[in-house]
Amino acid sequence: MVKCLLVDDESPAINLLENYIKRLDNFQIIASCYSAIEAFEVIKKEDIDLLFLDIEMPVLKGLDFLKTLKNPPKVIITTAYREYAIEGYDLDIVDYLLKPIPFKRFVKAIDRYYERVQLPFKNKLEKKADNSFFYVNVNKKQIKIIFDDILYIESLKDYVRIHSKNQRLVVKSNIGKIEEQLSKSLFLRVHRSYIISLDKITAFTQKDIEIGNIEIPIGSSYSTEILKIISNS
Known part of the structure; x- marks a missing residue:
């Protein structure tokens, strides 16, 4: 440390x-x-x-x-x-x-x-330094998720939907557990229901973030810190 x-x-x-x-x-x-x-x-x-x-x-x-x-x-x-x-x-x-x-x-x-x-x-930068990926369980199969492929992650109550470059996966998990497996320098929680990949941001306003043609809301309790981090990224 x-x-x-x-x-x-x-x-x-x-x-x-x-x-x-x-x-x-x-x-x-x-x-x-x-x-x-x-x-x-x-x-x-x-x-x-x-x-x-x-x-x-x-x-x-x-x-x-x-x-x-x-x-x-x-x-x-x-x-x-x-x-x-x-x-x-x-x-x-x-x-x-x-x-x-x-x-x-x-x-x-x-x-x-x-x-x-x-x-x-x-x-040293990442807790999982040797890993640029993690696995999720989908239909009793362990699927590898590459960090660089992820666009954003969406909470669906008891499930999460992982939106990546080539696929969308629905996983039985909560967004907090998924967040723990992600690199803090690459991903950011912007809303209680959304995590975004920082380098996939194409535009942002005070209220939302755009990744391609997708608009993701910024939660009111997150907005001040989130906008400061994104502006200086």
């Missing part, structure tokens, strides 16, 4: 990083801090593997804070300012992310973290 500490004086920036990290397996957010002083207290008590650090903060700036640490964790800088990049890399940071941070760029930074600690990214 990679233990993370987030440090930024702006709530939206913290919220975005929290959303991104929650989509990765094997990552744990130990604390989210709004100042370097607060972060210093956390680092004294906890073993942190990866520090996401803003630069422009009141009282103590991020890079000045980093210089005070005798044995700092691996660091990914998150900032709106380009001009500190050279100084950051001089401090041996893993990566330098410019806000606003798209999810794809965030994933690249995580990849670089794994390169630093000599762990293969593909074996």
Whole structure:
């Protein structure tokens, strides 16, 4: 488990990083801090593997804070300012992310973290790293479902319908159990009755998502976080 500490004086920036990290397996957010002083207290008590650090903060700036640490964790800088990049890399940071941070760029930074600690990214990003598929029981037969083939999944009370590129399968299961078998970085629950494949989205509005010519509603309780994640994917 990679233990993370987030440090930024702006709530939206913290919220975005929290959303991104929650989509990765094997990552744990130990604390989210709004100042370097607060972060210093956390680092004294906890073993942190990866520090996401803003630069422009009141009282103590991020890079000045980093210089005070005798044995700092691996660091990914998150900032709106380009001009500190050279100084950051001089401090041996893993990566330098410019806000606003798209999810794809965030994933690249995580990849670089794994390169630093000599762990293969593909074996750590997903809980089921060796699997790009799962099996479902249909008419007493185990059918392989390839992640990349899935368009979306629909709940039908005690059943689910899996819509894929080449077929539609009705499976006796609930959508929560199916969700547990899916990759968090590839799929997203957008409604109590729907899970969608992120890379199959062709368009979206505040109320629905389009996959090809299919419109899938966004649940009201999901909408704020879902739109934030999709917009930054």
